Every structure is written in structure tokens, then in C-alpha cells.
Amino acid sequence: MPKFNLKINNTSYAIEADSDMPLLWVLRDKINLVGTKFGCGIGQCGACTVHVNGNATRSCLLQVSQAEGMNITTIEGLSEHGDHPVQQAWKEVDVPQCGYCQAGQIMTASAFLNTNSSPSDSEIRDAMHGNICRCAAYNSIQEAVKLASKK
């Protein structure tokens, strides 16, 4: 089985895996970073969003062979103490209901705010449109992204 060198949350991992194994399952089942969630497996729901070289990326569609050499950040590595402005805002607004999609929402929001630090409401709605929240906590997500942009 081929071996891949991955850089995840500033730690290097040497992983043996089929080259077509999605990064999502490498993270969850091989490295035990289970914060990144499985929702659809086809890039439609956003639950598995991670940062690859700073860009929000669906880890269910990124094969491990393509992830080599990239700088990968997962929800576990977004901040050392869980206090990234987006995480703080999520807590202040008390966004989660079931909470399952929220890691993906936070990773999408944090990558977006890196490219647009003072977004309008409609820019926030466009940026977050790809992440499904089945509990429909969308009002709170919108509010939290706005709040995070002011931090």
C-alpha cells in the first residue's frame, strides 16, 4: 500500500492508504481527527470542510494522493485553545442545535473571512450557501459570521 506524507494542523503524518482514499476518511479513521464530519460523500453538504492551503475544501472529494504536500487545517487545528474569532462567535450566538454540521460551517466561515474581513449580509449568505444545516440554524450562523467579522 502506498505511503503519503501529510501535513495536518502543523504535524507531519506518514500514512499508508489506497491512493484514492478521501482525505475525510484518512482524517477520521486513520488519524483519529473525527471533528471533520461525513455528510454526503459527494461535496454537496459541506460537513467535511477543511482548509487546504487556506482554502475551504471538501475533504470527501480530495484524495489522499492529492493532499500530499498541502497545508491542511481541520477544526481541531483551527486554534490552539478553541478561541478563533469564528469559534468565539459561534459560542456567543449559541449557534448549534444538533451540532453535527458546525465544524464544516466554522471551517467555511473562517476561510471566507480570511478573504473578506467585513462582508455584507448577502455576501455571508452566498459564502455559506454550500453548507447544509439540517436543523436550519441558518439565522444564527449568519449572525455568528457577522459577529466574527467584527472581532
Next chain:
Amino acid sequence: MAASKPMTFSRRSFLKSSALASGGMIIGFNLFNACKADVKPPVDLSQLNYNDFNAFIKISEEGKVTIFSPNPEIGQGVKTSMPMLIAEELDVAWEDVYVQQGKLDTENYKRQVAGGSQSIRYSWEPLRQTGATAKQMLVNAAAARWGVDASECSVSEGVITNANGETLGYGDVVAEAAILEVPEEVTLKDPKDFKIIGKGKGNVDIDKIITGKPLFGLDYKEEGMLYACVLRPPAFGQVLESFDAEAAKALPGVVDVITIGQKIRDYRAQGKSNWTMAMSDTDKVVVIGKTTWDAMKGKKAIKASWKTETPLESTETHNQALLDLLNGNTFNTRRKDGNVKNAFANADKIIERVYEAPFLPHNTMEPMNFFANVTPEKVHLVGPTQTPEAAANVVADLLGRDIKDIQVEMTRMGGGFGRRLYDDFVYEAVEISNTIKKPIKMVSSREDDMTTGVYRPSTKYKIAASIKDGKLTGYHLKEACVNGNMYGLIPNFFPAGAIANYQVDTVSYKSNITTGAWRAPYTNFLASAEQSFFDELAEALGMDRVQLHMDLLDNVKQNPEANIEYSPDRLQAVLKLAVEKSNWGNTEEGVYQGLSVYYCHNSHVAEVADITMENGIPNVKRVTCAVDCGIVVNPLGAMNQAKGGVIDGIGHALYSDFGFNNGVPQSNNFNTYQLIRMGQTPKVDVHFIENNIDPTGLGEPTLPPIGAAVANAIYKATGKRLTKQPYMSNMNVENSVVG
């Protein structure tokens, strides 16, 4: 209705306290007894070992308070709100409380079920009583040490103060308190003295959620655990004929390929049944892999052939069958007031309309999964289920094991919406582990989850009303539904009692497609149909929509024989509040409003939707939602539930569709099945009625009314009455039967 006021309880028989070996005390509580006075204790309480069982409160000598939250958490917020009830009466600072999920424990807990928006309603008194009892014992211990009367002591945030101003913390006296008699009587607080209830408390799992800590069933792992993916028949009505696993077994990550199904067949062959077993008893092929991906990949490599055992059904079959039933005369009459037939015969005008809704999958974000480890010693089960007790009983039966061998732990759940009331995935996991004698986790892909679901059944209503001399004289609702009737259990909801001649008839079409409860069962579509109809009815009567409703509710109040479940006063109050807060009737140019008012799951709700039309497409801009659910235990969580229910309701009424072709579901993932997304969501303003009435549920009640509020707004904008969901797919479909 029960108004909350200070209450004295004398129910010591179901409370027990113990000293902990590690220091501190634990107070256990038996909700089984508390909820129903006539039920006998299931066990001798003096024999319970509270170190093993998950009782409700544990207080350490350092004064740390742990509260075990008994009910499954599916996103409805009970893991936060139920402990709030205990902490309130215990009189501790919420910040000092640590909340932990209790395991399945039928001896200490009653109704460890998440469903029907009933958790808070049933636990309102018992959980507060538990807190109050523990507090009283701590105060008694402090009073004894000081040599004063307990009544001279006061408590604030876990500190006991006597008349001389001396203080002791809970931790200081917990060792003494633990060996005291459980008090005969405790007094609960007056709601005006609440310090925690009614104050917004954040989700107790928030830190874990925002940092990605393992919380959910899918995150659970044990040493040596393997992953299992199940290949089930592609069509309802088919069973496994044969399969070839050679290619799958050749994959490096595939450990084994087995079949399951025999246990379920044996169970059914004994004439047993259980409602949580919503599954066919076909054989299924299971691929065991080293990782989830290995098992998924292996499953794709299986070549299986299926044979048809029962007729393969299609959406056209269902539509025609349900319409035929609506037009037939094979109904069960669920309620009959006066004489509808006469009212219609003497009418000046009759309005009749048919409303239609498709099947719906639940689509929880976390797909079905469960951990099982069947060993000679015990059966260890971990994962997301809304009905752990029923699951444990069935598993014991399936394996021929003593119920004491079955250990169930509930994880936080990535949504429920009713899907995890059914435990088919638990039984699959158990049979897999039992076969290969290893710890496994069964994981469904999204496609598995969506195509082998337990769906909201497709339903059609025909509603007719008679008008005589400008007055509403009769109302006749007929329901045709796949696999059982939604309306059967609730014929005493509005408008029962409001109209002299009133009849509800139901009829069912038996299908091989598995169906069941979906968020707000019975009403999630009924409210859309009924409240759309009342909008049309008001127009036909030449009446203001709000006035019609107020008048009908006045009728109820004057009808001593009404025999109803809802409160006309509370419905009128939410209606007035929604009208006021939405600025009803005074909108900007281009904004159209629709109204809906509804009672279900013991709560009363009125909603106004504001929409605009953009290129012929309705855009829901704002929703005003007025709710009476009694005392709001956790305003922060309640707001989330209410807003989520509204937006979920809009999504499913407007966009979500699910059909079958020869037994095969026509959508299998989010590229072909539409769930509402951020850009389609309105701003939802929620207003709670403030009162001191005992709390009722909030996980469901804001969902049912919204479909009609949106449809009624679309009518104002376009002059078109939408009767078929999802509305967006049927914007240009001609309305069905009009009488």
C-alpha cells in the same frame, strides 16, 4: 391547564441518596414512579447501587455538581434544559454544573425517549423535585451541624447561610447529607424566584462542538473495532437472490463479507413484532472493512441480484390510489359532530379542495450508524438512537439474551427528526457483531440513508366546507394516507368544537415502503392543508382572515360540549401577538403576507410569512412566529428550536420531494434531493407569550403552520392557491379538484 406555583410534594418513595466511596453524595430518582402515581416501582429501590446507575445528581466534597441528563439529545436541547430544571431547585450556580449524558437505565429513568416534543413536559415537576430534595438534605445537614432549625437557613448558589450569618458550602456538608433520611416533603420555588429557568443558557456541549471533539455516534471508536457497510435491496419489494463477493474480498482493506437477516426472520417467525423494527426481513450483504472507506469501497464491488417478492410501487401508483380512496367510501370516521351531510345538502355554497404531499426522508446530517460488540459476557451498544429502551428489549429478544446483558450508551445525535425512533440500524449492527464476534460499527452512506429510510408517508386531504346565509355551517375532512393515518389520533384539534357540523374520515393505503414518524407527525402536512383551506374559506365568506379565526375560537369557548385538546384562548393570544408583531396588513409595496395558526404537541403557534416575488419565484423574506409553550425553560435553546422549526418547515414545503419508480427511490443524495440552504432562508422573529403555565414542547410545534403561511402569501402575490407540495415544483400545476 396547570399554572405553576410553589408546590409541596410528598413522594419520598422514589428518591434515594447514597454516600459515594470517593466522597460526596449522589441522589437518585425514579421518574417511573413520579410520572404516574399508580405505577408500582419496577425494582426494590433499596437494592439499587447508585455508583453503577446513572442517577441524577452527584455532589463531590469539593462542591462540584454533576447532573446526568437522561434523555437522548438530537439537537432539541434537552441535554441543556433538563439539567437546568434540577439546578434551579438545587440552587447552584449554572456555571458550577457539569452535565453528562446518562446511559440507558430503565430502573432509574422514565421515558428515555426523544420524540413528540414531550421531554420537558413530562419532566417538569419530577426533575425540579429531585433538585429540591437534594437541596433540603444539604440544608438539613448544615442545620444539624450548627444545631439550628433548617427553616432558619437560606441557600444561594450552593452556599448555605444561617441566621447568624455563618456559611457552609454544599461540599462541606455533603458527607453528612448523604446519610440523612430523604425528606418526606419539599417545596418547589415560585416561578418568580427562578434564577436559571427562563434565563438563556448556552448548549452544554458547545466547546466540544466548536473544537471538533468526538461526540457523535459516528465518532465513537474502540480498540479492534471494524467498520461494516450493508448492501440492502435497491427497491422496496425486492429481496436478495444471490451475490458474488469475489472482487470485494480481493480488496486489501476488506476483512470479510457476510450476510445478515436470519435473526430478524427468526424473531418474526415467532410471531413477535416491535414498532422500532421498520425494516424488511430480506437477507443483506455486509462488507467488513478496516476503515469506513474500505467497507464502502468493498460494498460497491459486490455483484448482487435481487428478486421481486411484493409488487414494486411508483409515485403514480400512490397518487392514483390515494385519490381513488379519497373519492371512495371506505373511510373510518374519527369524529362526527352534528350532521355534515345535512349541512352540505342545505348549503348555498360548497368549497372543496384536495391537498397533496409526497413522501419525505429525514436526512439527518449524521447518517445512521451504530456500534455493537456482542460477547459472551454482554452486548455493548453505543450510538445515536431516540429509543434506547425499545432497542435494548428487541436486541435481548433477537439474541436470546437476558435484558441485563444489554448495555446501551447514547451519543449526541446529528439530528433525529423521528428517524432514530426506529432502530433497524441497531439490529443490523448487533447481527453483524454477533456473526463475526468482533466489535463493529455499522455506517450508512448518504445513499443508503436516503434510499432505505422510514419515510414520512405520502398523504392527501380532501377538505370541504358548507356555507349557508354567509355563515360556515359544515366542515368535512377526508384523509388518505400511505400506511396508516395521520389524523386518526388527533381529531380533537382545531377546528373540532368550532363548527357545529364537523366530520373527520380517514382511509389508508397499504404499501411495502417503510413509513413512520417525521418531525411533527400527523400535523407536518395537515396544518398546511387546513390553514390554506381556512384562508380560502375566509375569502369565500367575505371575511377578514384573522376575524374568521377569532370568531371560530369564540364559538369554541361557548361550546361546553367541544371536547377539544387545544385552548381557544391561547390560540387567540398567539394569533393576536403574531398579527401585532408582523405589522399584519401594513406591508411595503411588493411584500405579501400569509397567516397560519395552529395547535400541536401541546403548544400553540401563529405565524406570518412575508414574501416577495422575484422573476415569478417566491422569496420568503421574514417570518413572524408567536409561540405559547408555557414557561420557556431555556430562552436561548427555545429560540433556536422555534427558528429551526420554521425554516425546516419552509424547506420541506417548498423544495423537498421524494418519489419512487418501480420501488426505487428517485433521489439518493443532496445533488438530487433539495434541502433548504442559507440563501433561501428568511429572517425569523420569534415572540413567546409570557405566562406561568407548565411548559410544553418546542421541538416540533413551529414547523407545521409555516407551509400554509407561505402558501397563503403566494396566493396574495399571484392569485394562485398552491395545494401540492413541494410548492416550488408545482407552481405551474393546475389546482386539483375544486367542487
